[in-house]
Amino acid sequence: ATDEENVGNVKRKLGKLFEQSLRTVASDVPDVEPSIVPCTAKFGDYQCNNAMRLFSQIKGKGTEFNNPNAVGQAIMKNLPQSEIIESSSVAGPGFVNVVISKNWISKTIQAMLINGIEKWAPRLAVKRAVVDFSSPNIAKEMHVGHLRSTIIGDALARMFEFSNVDVLRRNHVGDWGTQFGMLIEYLFENYPNWEDVGETAIGDLQAFYKASKQRFDSDAAFKERAQQAVVRLQGGESKYRKAWSQICEISRKEFDRVYQRLGVQLEEKGESFYNPHIPGVIKALTDLGLVEESKGARVIFVEKVNIPLIVVKSDGGYNYASTDLTALWYRLNEEKAEWIIYVTDVGQQQHFEMVFKAAKRAGWLPASENAYPKASHVGFGLVLGEDGKRFRTRSTEVVRLVDLLDEAKARSKAALIERGKAEQWTEQELEQTAEAVGYGAVKYADLKNNRLTNYTFDFDQMLNDKGNTAVYLLYAHARICSIIRKSGKDIEELKKTGTVVLDHEGERELGLHLLQFSEVVEEACNNLLPNVVCEYLYNLSEIFTKKFYSNCQVVGSKEETSRLLLCEATAIVMRKCFYLLGIVPVYKI
Numbered sequence: 001a002t003d004e005e006n007v008g009n010v011k012r013k014l015g016k017l018f019e020q021s022l023r024t025v026a027s028d029v030p031d032v033e034p035s036i037v038p039c040t041a042k043f044g045d046y047q048c049n050n051a052m053r054l055f056s057q058i059k060g061k062g063t064e065f066n067n068p069n070a071v072g073q074a075i076m077k078n079l080p081q082s083e084i085i086e087s088s089s090v091a092g093p094g095f096v097n098v099v100i101s102k103n104w105i106s107k108t109i110q111a112m113l114i115n116g117i118e119k120w121a122p123r124l125a126v127k128r129a130v131v132d133f134s135s136p137n138i139a140k141e142m143h144v145g146h147l148r149s150t151i152i153g154d155a156l157a158r159m160f161e162f163s164n165v166d167v168l169r170r171n172h173v174g175d176w177g178t179q180f181g182m183l184i185e186y187l188f189e190n191y192p193n194w195e196d197v198g199e200t201a202i203g204d205l206q207a208f209y210k211a212s213k214q215r216f217d218s219d220a221a222f223k224e225r226a227q228q229a230v231v232r233l234q235g236g237e238s239k240y241r242k243a244w245s246q247i248c249e250i251s252r253k254e255f256d257r258v259y260q261r262l263g264v265q266l267e268e269k270g271e272s273f274y275n276p277h278i279p280g281v282i283k284a285l286t287d288l289g290l291v292e293e294s295k296g297a298r299v300i301f302v303e304k305v306n307i308p309l310i311v312v313k314s315d316g317g318y319n320y321a322s323t324d325l326t327a328l329w330y331r332l333n334e335e336k337a338e339w340i341i342y343v344t345d346v347g348q349q350q351h352f353e354m355v356f357k358a359a360k361r362a363g364w365l366p367a368s369e370n371a372y373p374k375a376s377h378v379g380f381g382l383v384l385g386e387d388g389k390r391f392r393t394r395s396t397e398v399v400r401l402v403d404l405l406d407e408a409k410a411r412s413k414a415a416l417i418e419r420g421k422a423e424q425w426t427e428q429e430l431e432q433t434a435e436a437v438g439y440g441a442v443k444y445a446d447l448k449n450n451r452l453t454n455y456t457f458d459f460d461q462m463l464n465d466k467g468n469t470a471v472y473l474l475y476a477h478a479r480i481c482s483i484i485r486k487s488g489k490d491i492e493e494l495k496k497t498g499t500v501v502l503d504h505e506g507e508r509e510l511g512l513h514l515l516q517f518s519e520v521v522e523e524a525c526n527n528l529l530p531n532v533v534c535e536y537l538y539n540l541s542e543i544f545t546k547k548f549y550s551n552c553q554v555v556g557s558k559e560e561t562s563r564l565l566l567c568e569a570t571a572i573v574m575r576k577c578f579y580l581l582g583i584v585p586v587y588k589i
């Protein structure tokens with residue numbers, strides 16, 4: 001996108017102006033990056049914070065400036081003429097505050113209404129990214145940790161896609177572990193005609209896993225056979241491959257049901273996919289002199305970690321790390337990804353740290369954190385139960401994902417029925433709304449926290465229609481839609497003919513916040529933090545209600561057209577935020 005098209009990003013626009021001014025003021029200091037942030041105090045809308053640091057760099061070097069404030073004054077004076085800035089002032093030690101022009105805000109919002117919010121998409125430094133997320137293990141139930149990975153990873157993928165990045169959504173399923181020997185052997189033993197009845201026989205894969213594990217732990221001969229089965233599977237024997245793929249297929253179907261309910265797209269490239277490439281990658285690393293012998297295993301040592309990364313086990317087999325090194329190599333070289341993002345619990349942080357450092361030693365990744373290609377681990381905290389301990393149910397060890405989704409839906413449906421919706425709506429409307437609200441609530445409760453903190457899974461809290469919840473936000477959006485509907489005006493027509501006027505303080509504040517959408521999403525992408533989008537969305541809803549709607553009459557006022565357009569712009573931005581978070585909006589409540 002050209003600068004002209006990317007009119008939504010206020011921060012960048014201001015940055016360009018200040019860059020010019022800084023170049024004049026600090027002609028001797030190379031590479032001064034403008035530091036522009038929204039104002040904390042009410043002196044303006046944005047402030048430029050460069051003066052203080054700049055002064056310390058030039059003082060004593062024959063500068064004409066006596067103090068940071070004088071530097072700030074000069075920065076302000078040298079700002080190029082621009083329609084964006086209404087006025088500017090200098091405060092304290094040189095902070096340059098600017099007030100954004102009201103007319104420019106209106107013009108930009110009007111352009112968005114006509115050209116679409118896609119024009120406000122962030123601009124990122126990469127063209128292609130891999131997001132490795134969800135990634136459950138075959139034959140084991142998906143648990144809440146995988147739910148978090150799925151929700152956070154999907155939000156990141158959506159944010160990047162919106163920013164015109166080509167995203168490879170990778171499901172790195174655990175489909176190649178030693179557990180397959182035991183599963184396959186158990187299948188052969190109990191279902192001689194497994195090829196015909198396998199799927200129905202296995203049925204509940206988790207129960208099947210448990211039973212075979214029990215057999216494995218209690219019978220030495222079985223254990224022996226299971227271990228041989230792994231070797232035969234990995235050697236490519238067709239009967240074993242067939243049984244393996246049958247088991248994977250059953251798991252896949254179960255996973256897919258969850259993804260479908262959550263509206264999540266993923267492309268499976270499991271651990272097994274990288275297997276044929278491992279020997280070549282290990283050889284390349286060995287040729288580079290990175291691989292050492294340690295206690296019979298082959299390992300790579302990396303900086304500042306006192307345990308080595310084991311890349312070939314002492315029995316000659318490969319492990320999680322061999323696969324991840326190979327997957328990283330593949331993503332960089334075969335898939336040409338410039339940013340590779342891994343979404344797992346923080347417990348795996350050290351694993352990824354070591355893999356990335358090994359890749360840096362190998363020269364696959366640049367040493368600098370800010371250069372591309374880049375690999376990032378997106379870690380997240382635990383899901384806690386209401387008792388503050390790791391989330392579990394009384395009956396079973398782990399919480400089944402599908403049960404959570406069922407309950408979220410059932411509870412939101414019950415709430416809708418209580419509000420009399422069963423009489424007003426069709427069954428289909430009721431179902432769809434219950435799903436949108438229920439699943440949306442689960443997703444939002446997860447995404448709104450900084451991902452590194454643990455969060456408490458609490459249905460009552462997440463389904464509350466007050467406070468910072470998806471329910472509150474979805475209802476707020478629906479209410480805005482109903483204001484527009486009830487006005488009886490053709491909003492598409494108004495977009496073409498009407499103008500946005502921001503004379504009331506509430507209108508102006510809403511307008512400015514709408515404009516900040518672009519820079520907020522860009523920041524969320526660059527820092528891999530979906531909660532930044534949640535916070536923005538919640539503030540938008542609060543500003544709409546408390547600053548705008550409660551002070552500015554919409555329908556029937558003389559400013560009706562402009563205010564309806566502000567309602568519409570708010571609804572559009574809210575919907576885009578919902579979309580980025582993987583939440584389906586509702587239009588009626």
Ligand code: ARG
Pocket residue numbers: 132134135136137172173174324327342343344
């Ligand atoms: N299967 C792993 C687990 O359940 C997550 C895999 C994450 N991705 C990766 N490339 N290691 O913990």
